[in-house]
Amino acid sequence: MGRSPCCEKEHMNKGAWTKEEDRRLIEHINRHGEGGWRSLPKAAGLLRCGKSCRLRWINYLRPDLKRGNFTEEEDELIISLHSILGNKWSLIAARLPGRTDNEIKNYWNTHIKRKLYSRGIDPLTHGPSGDTRVSNRVKTTADKTVSDSVKVPSMIGIDYVDESNASSNSGVTMAEEPAKATGPRINLELSIGLPREDHQPQDICFAADAKDFDADQMKQSKYQADGKSFRKKDVCLCSHLGSQICTCSSTTVTSDSSIIRFYIPFCS
DNA sequence: AACATAATCAACCGCCGCCAG
């Protein structure tokens, strides 16, 4: 018995994609959008597994991919994020616009590992090379971020700084003495705030401009400051990373008139 | 020039979590 395979292996192309296959995949996704990977190959006239199509699109064909060499800044960011998140490549990739988890994973294994070893740093523990223990600090932060985040009500905050005298301004702080980090100062903060009377979103995130609201909404605004407005029922999803400014990527008005804003980092 | 070895990276595989039925 066991799980059925994701698709019929027979009569399926494998290996490198041809230009014609790429063209068909791009054309299909441009026409119908992403998703429905299982049925996509047949619909697009491709003799490929749905997973293979998804991977090809995400890792290679997506128009927003950056390609090209990693910058020094990206290197350091990856190192810092890895010290916090471990091998959670998709989470790391989410912080590097235009980069894919596969690309970062490969880059880590081929370049950054060597770079860290040359600095005398163990890429696994981010401690001194030769120390094979998994640091409690890394374990603690990674677990909080990845596994426990959904269990934490209302507010989640993770700070990571390499300055010994730096103080945390978030909900979760490190119990351990900070490890000697090699990367730039980094502040990884996620927060989900439910609306309260005393909720001051502008204290947490850089708010979107008031242009997101129409005139009626503006009249109903509960909070207004410096041209930024917040309604009583706002739900604020924020993300800070390092010195990068967190901006609103989209605003959704739900059926009960609540507004959900999505904030993304790295936008200037 | 020929061969061996190392480096790179696209693609595959199997597992897991989510969610609709």
Next chain:
DNA sequence: ACTGGCGGCGGTTGATTATGT
């Protein structure tokens, strides 16, 4: 509550390219 399908993730493989001898 249970089950199966689906999408997503991380580890691994293997073909290709670069470099060294």
